[in-house]
Ligand code: FES
């Protein structure tokens with residue numbers, strides 16, 4: 001066989017194989033940094049380790065496993081300075097493609113005072129990076145970069161102390177530039193970080209009870225002192241993603257590895273009654289049918305063989321006696337009449353488990369009693385899938401009595417714990433090597449394939465690669481909860497919104513935990529699941545409007561069956577935000593229409609008046625993003641809808657605003673609605689985004705562009721469809737997504753920082769990964785209304801539904 | 815199983831496989847290529863795209879035995895480490911988020927520009943339309959393609975070197 005492309009022995013990325021597995025683990029061990037707690041390792045005391053590391057800076061790999069997590073109290077667990085005066089940063093985060101890894105390097109280079117291009121950042125592999133959970137909730141820069149910065153600042157302080165001794169000069173007379181410490185202009189008095197500590201350990205302990213509170217004696221820099229942070233440095237992960245050189249989690253190949261594919265139950269809550277193994281026994285490459293409870297998988301030598309065998313395997317299943325859920329067409333009637341999830345025996349968790357207590361301000365009843373006009377509306381948001389571009393996947397290697405999992409899981413540390421529990425192994429025998437994969441915006445917080453691969457690998461004693469197929473992933477991945485929101489508003493005679501009611505019901509009872517061994521799908525199918533579902537949550541709207549009288553509730557309901565069904569909920573990019581914002585920001589628009597007011601002015605008035613407790617920064621920044629969006633768009637004040645255009649194409653514009661945490665966003669959509677077909681094209685989108693201090697403006701702009709379009713996709717296309725026994729959305733035709741033809745001609749992202757005092761240096765960074773999706777669905781609905789006079793209250797706004805609504809309103813001929 | 819000979823990125827390879835095996839699995843598992851990736855296995859998403867006979871082909875639904883001519887994968891468009899203008903534009907525009915779909919985006923765009931170096935905006939949208947991205951990088955993908963298209967025009971007028979002009983989009 002003529003092989004131009006050699007497959008390396010382990011199939012690992014070079015950087016992981018060389019730098020991480022061998023050198024890094026050896027370094028941590030010899031440096032005595034791995035938390036001790038296992039017999040084999042406890043004998044290697046710190047003193048002995050000290051001696052070793054002095055002799056052999058990187059040490060040598062003492063063999064496979066166990067794999068304790070590096071101690072976050074040690075600088076050495078975060079930063080290694082090499083002899084050639086470069087540095088590697090090790091952080092416990094994962095970057096699924098928004099550029100946070102580059103941003104960590106920018107921030108840590110600044111604090112350490114080293115040139116950015118002399119650094120590297122390694123993320124998220126459980127045995128070589130500290131446990132910072134991984135990714136989630138847009139916390140990377142806002143919260144989790146802070147301990148990184150403090151550690152880097154402390155490392156710099158320690159290095160200056162060492163240089164002070166070496167150069168016999170007090171610290172306050174030393175300067176450091178690009179990892180070179182000098183005394184005034186004397187060229188003889190200089191020393192580099194590499195000369196001081198290259199390849200050796202700091203051995204400096206940090207203080208703090210948990211990874212987020214970790215601290216040293218040094219202070220971190222103020223924003224104006226930062227050099228790389230604030231610059232649009234090109235993302236370091238991109239070149240390998242475009243030249244084909246990146247090794248993804250799907251690319252790892254190990255000697256002796258085999259391929260597994262699942263055989264999913266054909267309908268929800270199905271009970272397996274038989275497997276006919278003879279149907280696959282003679283297929284080429286067949287190894288074994290794996291089965292426990294209702295979990296079934298097939299293992300073959302080659303990938304295409306496993307795919308074929310899983311299709312061919314004959315299985316029989318018994319249907320449940322009652323329907324596990326209503327059909328997607330009946331979902332909202334079901335949610336409206338469903339009982340609110342009762343707190344479980346032993347007490348529920350969180351305000352949304354069981355009837356939520358209404359959040360009340362003022363006297364809503366009196367406001368409605370005195371109203372000049374009352375408006376009521378109900379909004380429907382269906383289940384929407386994470387629907388990553390490729391299915392869940394993982395490779396699990398059971399060699400040497402350990403379990404190594406290669407995965408794109410965003411929360412690798414939780415996955416490690418979850419798999420250890422699921423397999424009944426000590427946690428330090430399991431490690432998760434983080435590698436890139438298809439972004440799922442929360443799908444990999446509740447990952448499924450790794451537990452499956454690990455269980456099969458444990459049974460077979462061979463490395464197993466599991467990959468979910470398209471139909472499997474689209475039907476069975478986690479979904480964002482469906483919402484039904486009832487709203488009521490009262491206007492006074494002057495058109496002021498004086499009363500406001502918001503009642504949300506989220507169909508979210510079986511919300512999955514993070515890599516929870518009790519709720520992961522294989523545990524459900526095997527019957528080893530927990531007794532009760534996760535509980536889920538519903539959300540209130542996020543706005544700073546001064547509305548004197550409000551009453552708001554947010555409750556959770558469940559489907560008739562919550563286990564072993566494909567309608568499982570999970571966190572999708574701001575888990576409840578877009579649903580709540582669609583209802584609340586559509587409704588604000590409806591109120592503006594009822595008041596015959598311009599929808600920007602109507603909102604602005606509610607932000608400038610009143611003296612609510614949030615009258616400070618959040619309200620000012622809310623106004624700033626609305627103003628910035630309106631100015632950029634060229635918004636002319638007038639009430640909606642505009643008079644109908646003549647001809648086939650109706651145009652209109654809509655605005656919506658919200659925030660997530662302290663990240664503010666206002667979005668404007670300009671749409672064209674086709675009267676004949678009902679098709680909606682968003683011609684132009686504007687997104688004004690205030691996420692505080694921006695570490696990498698281009699990376700944030702890209703993230704905001706993509707999040708805005710994600711919102712557009714959810715507005716126009718996305719809906720999980722199902723009959724009363726199974727999900728019928730199974731591929732990209734039955735589960736459509738935004739395509740190139742749908743992309744706006746113009747897409748503008750404005751980074752607004754703390755206006756009315758632009759570029760306020762005192763604002764910290766806030767999360768940027770999610771909020772830019774939040775108001776988009778409402779902005780589209782508001783624009784459609786402006787164009788057509790027709791209000792769409794059910795997501796998504798697919799052609800057939802839009803056309804039916806236009807016909808009903810006689811905007812389109814029937 | 816039978817012996818099948820494939821020409822890929824300028825090399826020749828003989829593999830032992832069922833003739834009906836989709837080309838994708840041969841490229842990935844036997845030849846160790848990682849540009850083309852599995853996204854749907856149904857010909858719907860484009861993640862597995864390779865170029866055969868100048869056309870963007872979905873290797874997940876292409877039986878390996880049906881491939882008679884040279885196959886080019888993402889790895890094959892930057893010989894000797896010199897990035898293709900599209901790859902360069904992808905870096906300049908900072909296109910990818912997760913990047914999983916970008917093989918399909920780049921290879922589909924390359925096949926388009928090889929045939930038509932100056933597509934209109936409508937042609938770009940139409941040609942790229944069934945190459946999906948679930949990170950929603952589409953806007954930047956289109957911007958990067960247009961960057962190459964514009965540069966291609968400039969090269970034709972400013973750069974006398976025919977090699978640079980043709981090579982640029984070939
Ligand atoms: S994987 Fe081939 S088109 Fe999707």
Ligand code: FES
Pocket residue numbers: 097389438439910911912913914915916946947948949950951
């Ligand atoms: S960049 Fe992630 S799927 Fe396209």
